[in-house]
Amino acid sequence: MRFYIHILLFLLVGLSYSQTKQVVIIKHKYDFQTEPDAYNINNMFKGILLAEGFDVYFDDEELPLFVAQNRCNAINGVMLDKSNVFVTKLKFVLKDCQNxxxxxxxxVKSKEKNIQNGYIEALKLLSPELKKYNSTLVQKKDVVQIPSGVVSSSIAKCQYVQITNGFAIMDASLKVVLQIYNTTNPTIFIADKFGxxxxxxxxxxxxxxxxxxxDKLVVEEYLF
Structure with a gap:
């Protein structure tokens, strides 16, 4: 039993962290670069991501434990350079752990003749593009994806009352159907449904x- 409690707590810590900020891993040296952080591209890219609310790590630095143990808890930021002798052209792609x-x-493009200035100008233009991605996240935040093969069900509209360290969830007849207990994350609870x-x-x-x-994951949806 203690083993399962430890696993649950580990999951809660990971969920709490990942729901606060999305972790992005970027390279310290992309294929088009001759050395790490050439022209300060990587540090600038990291700074832009941080400014947009992401938690960012280079691929060659220590990662949070829950990401190191499962890389699917992070996404990958890939920078692409399509520049030529006349114009600096950049774009980026965000990918999940399955590519x-x-x-x-x-x-985005810059016609600056100085290579360093060209990259700086182009990278600044990428910030509005990240805002577009953040907008898609906001639109999807209320959508719950249920994996195939998972048993799922919807529960009729409920209400809840506060109890010690959490809440009791009641159905329309005011019968308690579930008890949930607080964690350090205000949106995540340890739940108990009659054992x-x-x-x-x-x-x-x-x-x-x-x-x-x-041995099968069950997902129940409660409406309030």
Whole structure:
């Protein structure tokens, strides 16, 4: 039992961290560069990502434990250089751990003759492109993706009352159907459904209760 508690706490820490900021891993040296951070491209790219609210790491530095143990807890930022002798052209792509493209920026250009200045100007133009990606995240934040093969169900509209260290969730007849307990993340709770324990995530006016039954993941959606 203690083992499962430790696993649950580890998941909660990872979820708490990842929901606060999305982790992006970028290279210290891309294929078009002759040395790490040539023309200060990589540090500038990192700074732009940080300014847009991401948690950013170079691929050659120490990663957070929950990312090091599962790289799918982070996304990869890829910089592409399409420059020629007349113009500096850059774009970036964000990919998940399975190399699926999550976002592809428009190509930005600079006609600065000085190479360093050209990269600086082009990189500055990438910041608005990142805002586009952040907008797509906001639009998707209330969408819960249920993986194939997972048992899922929706529970009729409920209400909840505060109890010691958490809340009791009640159905329309005011019968308690689930109890949830606080964690360090205000949107994530340890849940108990008559001895069945799992994780409860609060998203706006709905909650998602996840637990295992007969070695199969069960996902229940509660509406408030």
């Amino acid at each position: 699926k493209i999550l976002f592809e920026s428009a190509e 069945v324990k799992g994780i409860f995530t609060k998203i706006e006016n709905k909650g998602i209760f996840e637990y295992y039954k007969n």
